[in-house]
Amino acid sequence: MICLCSSSTSRALLLRNFGIAFVQKSTDYDEEQITTTIAKDFVYTASAGKLESAIKEYGLDMPLLCADTVISASDGMILRKPKDINDARRILNIQSGSTISIISSLHYKTKSLSFSDISATHYHFAPFNKDDMEEYLDSRLWDGKAGGCMVEGFCKKYILSVDGYESTAMGLQVETLMRWL
16 A cells, blocks of 8 residues: 555546555645746655655555656647636647647655656647537636646647656656656
8 A cells, every 4th residue: 555645636547547556645746836937846746745745744554656747749848737817728729739848757765765756647639629629628627737737638639749658747756656666
């Protein structure tokens, strides 16, 4: 049994789908303090900060799993969680018809083992249909998602090519983690 230190429903779904027993407890870490503009540095810093916070809050009686995900646009710009619907629209327009990298970092720690990983999955999207995008925006399913992107939902029908694991894009590279469990 592990402790998923995240409130993410996508990460919980991935663990369930892979048959990994877990309890879910979020941890309090302020990502706004991170100033780097480099996506892999951002997710590593955020997931490491979440782990440090989780150790203080929960200890190591149970293995801890912390993760973070961001999207990097083709120009290297970090596309974080949208602040509101207008920000979500701006971010989705950047992704429409372009290539993005969804980068996830995880930290897994027990009393005797510490494992970290940064993985990326790259997607090339066809241009998004404006009416379809507005319907998605109205649904608010983008809320709380890195880059407002749901490769398992709205974005799926626009994927022209993919390189990497879908689990990484959903926020947790479970295939990599499984080797350590």
